[in-house]
Amino acid sequence: MIENALKLIEERKFVELARLLKEENAADIAVLLGEVEETALPVVYRILPKELAAETFVEMDPDRQELLIRSFSDRELREILDELFLDDTVDIIEEMPAGVVKRILKNSDAETRRSINEILQYPDDSAGTIMTIEYVDLKRDMTVAQAFDRIRKTGYDKETIYDCYVTDASRRLLGIVTVRTLLLSSTECIIGDIMDTNVISVGTHDDQEYVAHQFEKYDFLAIPVVDTENRLVGIVTFDDAMDVIQEENTEDIEIMGGMTPSEKTYLRSTAFDLFRHRIPWLLLLMVSATFTGMIITGFESALAVQVVLTAFIPMLMDTGGNSGSQSSVTIIRALSLGEVEFSDLARVVWKEIRTAVMCGLVLAVACFLKVMLVDRLLMGNTDVTIFVAAVVCITMALTVLVAKVIGCSLPMIAKKLGFDPAVMASPFITTIVDAISLLVYFGIAKLLLF
């Protein structure tokens, strides 16, 4: 489709283009609009039918949205804003520079403007910021037939009509009734009798991650958002929850990779953005590697006698680091999926100890064979005595044990203390394990070799 469309644009065959595009999905047209030349962008966009144009606008990259808004007349802007769901408008506003935001607010009607400002005041990443305020509300004394009438009358500009919310006069949430229930009930039934009163809702200030977890747990289409007095203020739909899940996953992965999380996609981030998110951890970890250096300096005289020991430092450090990060990454993920809680600590540590013993034994044996066969026989390094090999292998096994215990327990403790467990991933664990493995290494070396 995209090649076709680009060709039509080049040949300026806009009538054919219009025919082609009106059958397409908004998401696909947004991809196309990301590829047309900047000068052609407003022309192609204006070809789209009004509703499709609004849907496409939401799917576009923020840079492209900004270009378009700047090319719009006030009337055009107003028309697009009228078509947008409020949560989408808020998403767009959050990405735009101040000048553009001003124009958007100026061209929204008073009520929308008030709602936007309200939503913008909710804390970052709270349910309030991702909710939409367009939902279908019903009254408890309506019949099913009346409910359908209301859905038909008010449903056209709602993001979902399939979950309907039953509220009282002061907008307090009484229950939920799905269109499925409505369809499968007789038309004379009273809403109050068929609505589900066991409503799971979230508060406006609840974290979006918590909201997304409710979706995973209950397979909702939408979840109602209430204020502190249980008054319905909006709903979060499953597609927004899906976005949140992906955002939170990205954040976890970034933090585990030793970066401060960023909200921009990779290609939209400048080199300086990347630098800003990466340098703090690099500096911190570099400085903390001082301790490892100090340990080595402390054993410098011993090392001068047995330089051969130096050759095994990278292998020991890497294996320790890898063992630790395996455990920490596994536990961080399990914590974030809610599979493991702090109360499982003893169970987790015990499981990791048994795993570590198995891994440690296999690694130690493999390492012993490797050192004796490759380093001593094959490479003919006679400094590598059986004692050296023993020191290396015992250190290996102990390091794996320590690494796994630290790797699994630090994230759980961090979570208990209210920190993000993802911070306790590889880079952090590696630094700690490095220091410990060197201490063990030189300690055992002293015992066996000097």
Place this chain on the structure above:
Amino acid sequence: MIENALKLIEERKFVELARLLKEENAADIAVLLGEVEETALPVVYRILPKELAAETFVEMDPDRQELLIRSFSDRELREILDELFLDDTVDIIEEMPAGVVKRILKNSDAETRRSINEILQYPDDSAGTIMTIEYVDLKRDMTVAQAFDRIRKTGYDKETIYDCYVTDASRRLLGIVTVRTLLLSSTECIIGDIMDTNVISVGTHDDQEYVAHQFEKYDFLAIPVVDTENRLVGIVTFDDAMDVIQEENTEDIEIMGGMTPSEKTYLRSTAFDLFRHRIPWLLLLMVSATFTGMIITGFESALAVQVVLTAFIPMLMDTGGNSGSQSSVTIIRALSLGEVEFSDLARVVWKEIRTAVMCGLVLAVACFLKVMLVDRLLMGNTDVTIFVAAVVCITMALTVLVAKVIGCSLPMIAKKLGFDPAVMASPFITTIVDAISLLVYFGIAKLLLF
């Protein structure tokens, strides 16, 4: 709720318990059933109303499901199976030991058994294995009123009724019509005129990750699954797509953490399971650390003269590893979200080079200050000359540059070659970067110090 219920169970107040549970969500009851004693499990389960019992069954842990199935009579088992959606039955079968599977198949009716066997034959992790075959199908010449009749008649045991599929006599998929469209259309409209014929569908053999990406892109409630002749065979609903997204994220994270991915949750995995998934990478990485060791051995004589150089090896290796894993993790995530493609390689490398220059400069300066102030002045280590500091800092800057370029390009190349880019994460990159950083270190040391 859970404490209450457990108390009622202990006091054997089953009537009150029944009243409490029938108002609760299946997901919550499943949590409760995970906590009751094994002997009480069948009793409590039998209290649940039939439909809720089936919903709850789906949400339970496989161990608990197995316990229950073993306690069921054939008649009870048949009743539960009748209530389950086919995709859920298949999920359960996949987790059960052979004996239980046999009993499940024996107690399913012939048609279900045939469908189950068909689904079990689709390749692992394909759309066919996660789809449900229960959907609402309509004909193109029906009116809206007739469509509603059909939904009312056939919808009660369908997983979703909101997307209806229009098929011809040979089950070929012609279009989709949503209940929303039906509700907002007049009752005399003909389905063929209001259905959306621009249908996005997936094939039975498409990878589940691809299917999930379609959901993210198009915000679907459900996506139709067709065979090679465009015949509708099932649908995948958004809640299954959400599960797939989380599974794939977990898999990526596990691979990035240097493990082979596991399908079991942490607490369900035995220590031996964990061992099995972790030891291959540990062994591989340990052996590849041989090269780092060989490099050090090659410079052993030089190190014997300047033992002070040894103290900086961990810091250089760690900083290099961290810089590399920052880049690789970022790119792996961007690849998996579809934000970056192989054609962006040049752009990505150029961005990483600029980032690396900034990070490298800041780190080098910080490192120089740290080495001169802490190591030389504070700790009074006179071996740390300004030349040594220079060697360390130049190595640091160069290592960061190399690490970031390798870290960003290897995952992209891996993906291009058809490998999982996540394999190219921290542990793998670290090993490569370690070797390079040592070569650079000793190379520069030779130039400046000897």
